[in-house]
Amino acid sequence: MSIDIPTICLTNIGPLITLSVAGLLLLLFDAFSGKAMKKAHFHQFSLVAVVIALLQTVWLWNRQTTDFSRMIYVDNFSFFFNVIFLLGTGISIILSVHYLENYRKNYGEYYALMLFAAVGMILMAAGGNLVIIFLGVEILSIPIYILSGLFREDLKSNEAALKYLLLGAFSSAFLLFGIAMLYGGTGTFYLADLAAFIKKSGMNGFTYVGMGLLIVGFGFKVSMAPFHMWTPDVYEGAPTSITAFMSVGTKAAAFAAFLRVFLEVFPTVRMEWDLLLWVAAVATMTVGNVTALAQTNIKRMLAYSSIAHAGYILVGLIAGNQLGATGILYYLLAYTIMNLGAFGVVIAVARKKDNYLNIYDYAGLGFQYPGLAAVMSVFLFSLVGMPPTAGFLGKFYLFSAAVEAGYIWLVIIAVINSLISVYYYLRITVIMYMQPAEADLGPVAMTPVVNATLIISALAVLLIGIFPGSIFQLAMNSVKIFGS
C-alpha cells in the first residue's frame, strides 16, 4: 500500500513548534533539574521562547499559503493574531512570576501550560479546518482549566476551575454537535469547502443548526450573553495572573476563530446571523456594563467589563465589513495591552496573596504610588474609550464600521453602553485620586521588570491611540483575505 505524504513546510508552523518544544523542555527541566536549575529561570526560558516565536511570526509575515493539506492557513490574519497571543502570553508570564512566588507555586509546569495554551490559540487563529479549530479550543481550554485550579488549597480557585471545566465541556459538546451538523450537511470540515458549498447551495437544516451551535461554542469562549455566566465566577476565583491571561488570550483566540469562520464560511448568508448576533451583542454589552456597576471586587468588575468588551467587539463582527474586521483586530490588540496592564496593577495592589482586591483598597493610591495610579488611569481611560487612548480608536473603528454597514441603532446602544461603563471605570480613578487611604496596606508588590512592563504598556496604549496608522495598516492588510 502506498501513502502519499503531503508536502509539509515546517517553517510555516514555526511559532507553534517553538512554543511546543519550549513547553516540553520546561517540563523536562522541571522534572530533572532538581535544585540545580533555579526556579527563577523557568519564566526567563519561557519568555525567550515567546520572543523567538514572535520573531518567527514577524519573519513569516506576508507569507500566504495553506499547509498540512489545507489544515491550517498561513496568512497575515493568523500572524496578526499570533502577535496578540504572544504579547498576551509574554506579558502574563512577566506578571506571574512575583505573584506565584508569594504562593510558592512558581512551577515549571505553570509556564509550560501557558505555552501550550498559546499553542491552542495559534491553532484557533490559523485553523483552516473545523477539526483544528476544535482541537485548538481544547488545547487552549484544558491548560486554563488546570491553571484556574492551581491554588488547590483555595476553595475559590477549586470552584472556579470546576465551574469552568464543567461549563466548558458542556459548551464544547454543543460546539462539537454544531461541527457534526455542518459535516452532516456538507460532507466536509474544511472552511474553504464549506464556504464553497454554502455559496453554491445555500443553507439547509443541518447547516442552520451547525451555524447556530458554532455561535454557541464561540459565544461561550468570548463570553457572549447568554453564554457569559461563567465569566465572573471564574475570573474571580482563578489566580489573578491566569485571569489576566485568559481574559485576553481566550477572548482573542475565540474571536479569531469566530471571525474567520463567519467571514469566510457564512458571509453569503449574513442575513441569517446578523440579527441573532445583534441581539446577543446588545445583551452582552448591557449585562456586562450594568452588572459591573454593582461590583466591589475588582477582579469581578473586570470580568463584567470583559463581557462588555466582548459585546463591543461583536459590533464589529456584525458589521461584517473590512473596517469591522480591521477594527476587531486593532481592538483586540489594544484590549490585550490595556486589560493586561490593568490586571498587572491589580496584582501589584493586591500585595501578597490577593489580599486587597476590593475597589476601596485603591483609596489613596494616587498619592502613595503616583506612578502606579497614573498607569492604571491610562488603562482605565483606555477601557472606557477616552481619547486619545487606543481604546477610543478601537471603539471608534468598530462603531463606524457598524454605521457604515447601516446598523445605526446598534451603534446608539453601544455608545450608551460605553457611557454607562464610564461610571464604574472612573470610580476606580476617583477612589485612587480622590479618597484618602484608610490604612497603610503595606508596600505594593512590584519588581523593576513589572514596573517597566506596565509603563511600556501604558505608553503603548497611548502611542497606538495617537499614531494608529501603522497598526491599522497591518490589521487591514491582515483581513484582506475576507473578500467583500
Next chain:
Amino acid sequence: MIQYVWLVPVFPLIGFLINGLLGKKISKNTVSLVGPGSVGLSFAWVLGCFWEYLHLPAKAKPVEVFVFNWITSGTFNAQAAFLVDPLSLVMLLVVSGVGFLIHIYSVGYMHDDPGYARYFSYLNLFVVNMLILVMANNFLLMFVGWEGVGLCSYLLIGYWYEKQSASDAGKKAFVVNRIGDFGFLLGIFLIFYTFGTVNFREVFAQAHNFPVGSAILTIITLCLFVGATGKSAQIPLYTWLPDAMEGPTPVSALIHAATMVTAGVYMVARCSALYVMAPISMTVVAVIGLATAFMAASIGLAQNDIKRVLAYSTVSQLGYMFLACGVGAFVAAIFHLMTHAFFKALLFLGSGSVIHGMHGEQDMRKMGALKNKMPITYAVMLVGTLAIAGIFPFAGFFSKDEILFKALTDGHVGYWAIASLGAMMTAFYMFRLIFMTFYGEKRWDHHVHPHESPPVMTIPLIILAILSTVGGFVGIPLIQGWNVFHEFLAPSIAHVAAGHEVHHSMTFEVMMMLVSMGVAGIGIFIAYKMYIKQPELPAQVTAKVPGLYDLIYNKYYVDEIYDATVVEPIKNGSVFLWQEADSKVIDGAVNGTASVVDRLSLVIRKLETGYVQNYALGILIGVAVITGYYLGR
C-alpha cells in the same frame, strides 16, 4: 509661524508633563514658572500666528496645518491637522490669552494649596485639550479635545475631593456631560454615515447639496446640539454648572465661565454651514437658548452664594449666545463669547479675590462694605458688572445689544421681549451682588479681616478690566466698515439663506440700543432701591424727623405692597425654579436614570446565582433560542 501652530498646544503639554511627573520634586517657584509660562508661550505664539494670518493673501486662507495622518483606512480618514481660520484664531486668542491671565492669577490664589503642582498640571492639561478642541480640522479631533476638557473639568471640580460636595459635583458634571457627549458622538457617526468624512471643510462643502430642512441634517444638527447643551450647560443639562463652583475659583473662571463652557457655542458656530440648512434645529437652538437665558437669570435673582450667582449668570449668558446662533447671528454669538470671556473671567476672579480676602467666605449675606477694604477688586468688579449689564461703552454693551437686535430683526419680537426681560434681571442680580458685597453695612464676623489681594492676583484683574472696557469696540455696529469683527469672522461663518437683507435705519438701531440700556437701567435701579436705599431709609428718617414717621411708614407700606405683589412672587418663583425645577425635575431625571440603572444592576446580578447548573441552563436557553430561530420558522 502658522506652519508651526501645532506648537501652541505642545507648550502647555510640556508644562503638564513637567508639573505632572516631576511636580513633587521641583520647587514651587519652578512650578509657578512652568505652569503659567507654558501658556504664556502659547499665547505669544498665537499672537504671532494672528499677525501672520492678517497679512496672508486671501488665497492662502484658511490655513490647514497637517501634523500627521491619524486614522487612515480605505473608507475612513481623519488627520491630526489644525485649522487656522478667523473663528479658530478668535478662540485661540481667547483661550490662550484669558488662560494665561488666569494661570498668573492662580499663582497667587492657590499659593498655599498643598497640591500646587497637581493643580497646575491639570490646568495645563485643560489648556492643551481646549486648544485642540478649537484648532481641530475635523469632528473627531474636536471630540478628542472635547472629552479632554471634560475630563480636566471633572478633575478640577473635584480638586478639593476632601469635601464631599466637591466630589459629588465632579461626579454630577461628569454624568451630565456623558449625555451630551453621547449626542455629539452620535452626531459624528451620523456625519460619517452621511458624508463619508469627518473633515470640516469636506462636510460643509457637501452640506449645500442637501435640500434645506432635510431630515438627516436636522437630526445631525440636533445630535450635535445635544452635545452642546451638555458642555455649555443649557436646558436640560445645565444643572452641573452651578454645582461645579465647588472647584477652585480660578478654575470656575477659566473652565466654567470663559472657555470650556463656550465650546458648545463654538461648535454650533463652527457647524453654521450645517445649521443654516436645518431651520428646525435653528429654532430649537434659539428657543433652548432663550429659555435657558431667562430661567437661569431668574434663578440668579435669589442666590446668596457669590459664585452661584455668577454661575447662573454664566448659564444665562450662554443662553444668549445660543439665542444668537439660533437666529443666525453666529458672529454675534462669537462676539458675545469673547466679551463674556473677558468680563465673566473678570467677575469670577474678582469674586475669587473677595473670597480670598474673606478667608473663604462665599455667602454674600456675610459680606458688605468691602468697597474700602478692597478698592481694586471693587473697581474691577464694577467694570465687569457694568459690562455684563450692558452699559455703554463697556464690552458687554456691544455684544449683548447686537444679540438683542438680531433677535428682534432676524428672529421674533417675542424672543426680543423675553431676552430683554432677562437682560433686566441680569442687571438686577449683578448689581445686587455688587451692592451686597461692597456696599451697605459690614456683616462679616469680627475675626475676619478682609484685605486686598496681592498684585499677582490684581494685575490680571486689571488687564481683564481693561479688556472688558475696550473689548467691545472691535465690533462697533453702526458705522459701515467699523465692524472689524464681523468682517474678520465672515469667511468662517455660513449665512442663512437670503431674505434677511433688509437694511435697518440707523435711527432704529440707535433706538434699540437706548431701549436695551434703559432696560438694564431699570434693573440696576430696582437693585439700588432694594439693597442700598431701602434698608437704610426707614432708620435714618425715623431718627431725624419723627413727625414724618407715618408718612414714611406709609411709604414703607407701599414698598411692602410692592414687595408682596411684585418682588416676593419673583423671588418665590426664582426659588421655586431653583429648588423645584432645577434640583427636583432635572436632577431627579438624572438621578432617576442613574438609580434605575443601579437597580437594574442589582436585579441582573441576581441572575449570576453561583450555581453552575443555572449557568448551564443559561447556555441551554441560548441554544434553544438559536435553534428555535433557525428551525422554528
Next chain:
Amino acid sequence: MEIPISYYLILSSALFAIGTVGVLIRRNAIIIFMSIEMMLNAVNLSLVAFSDLHRSIDGQMLVFFVMVVAAAEVAVGLALIYVIFRNKGNVYVDELNIMKW
C-alpha cells in the same frame, strides 16, 4: 438491509438530550461529568453516521480526536473533583457557590 441514517441521528440526539438533562439535574459532579461524556458520545454517533452517509472517513477522524479530548477532559476533571473532595468533603455542585453576583 441498510439502516436509514436518520435512525442513527435520532438515537444520537436522544442520547445528547439525556446527557444534557443529566448535566442539568444531577448534583454530583462526577455524574455530571458522565453525562457530558454521554453527550460527546452522542455526537460521535452522529459523526459516524454522517461519515457513513457521505462515504468519507473525515467524520470518523473527528471521532478519534473527540475521544482524545474526552480522555483529557476527564483526567483533568477527575483530578479537580478529587481536590475539591479533599477540601470540602463532597462533590455536590450546588454547594459550590462561594462566588456569585
Next chain:
Amino acid sequence: MQIIFFLLAATALISGIMVVIQVNPVRSALFLVLNFFALAAIYLLANAQFIAAIQIIVYAGAIMVLFLFVIMLLNLRQPEEGGAHRHLGQKIFGSSLATAVIALVIYKVFRMIVPPGKPLTPDFGSTEMVAKSLFTDYLLPFEMTSILLLVAVVGAVILARSKVE
C-alpha cells in the same frame, strides 16, 4: 439488521437514562459502560470498525476505569443524600427545554435524511484507512493531540499530587 439496531438502540437509551437517574454513582458508571458498549456495537453497524474498537478500549476501558477509580477512591459509593429537589422547577424547565430543542431538531432536520447512494468501498472504516488518513491529512491534528494528552497528564499531576513542595 434493523432488529439488531433497535435492540442496541434500546440498550443505549435505557442505560443512558439509568446513568442519569441512578442515585448511586457506581451504578451510574456501570450503566455508562453498558451504554458505551452498545454504542460500539452500533458503530460496527455503521461501518466504523476501528472506531468501534477504540470506543471499547479508550472509553469503556480507560475512561470508565478512571471514573470508577475516583468514585472508589473518594468513597462516593453511597447514594447522594437529599437535595435532589433543590431548584426543582429549574430542573424541570431545563429538562423540558432540552427535550424540546432536540425534538425540534429531529422533527425539522433528521427526518429528511435520504440514504446514501454511493457504493461502499470494502475497507471503509478499517484501521488501515483510518491510519492512512491520520498520518497524511490529519497529521497536524494528530500531533497536536499529543500535546493535549501531555497537558492533561501534567494537569492531573499538578492538581492531585499530594504534597506541596
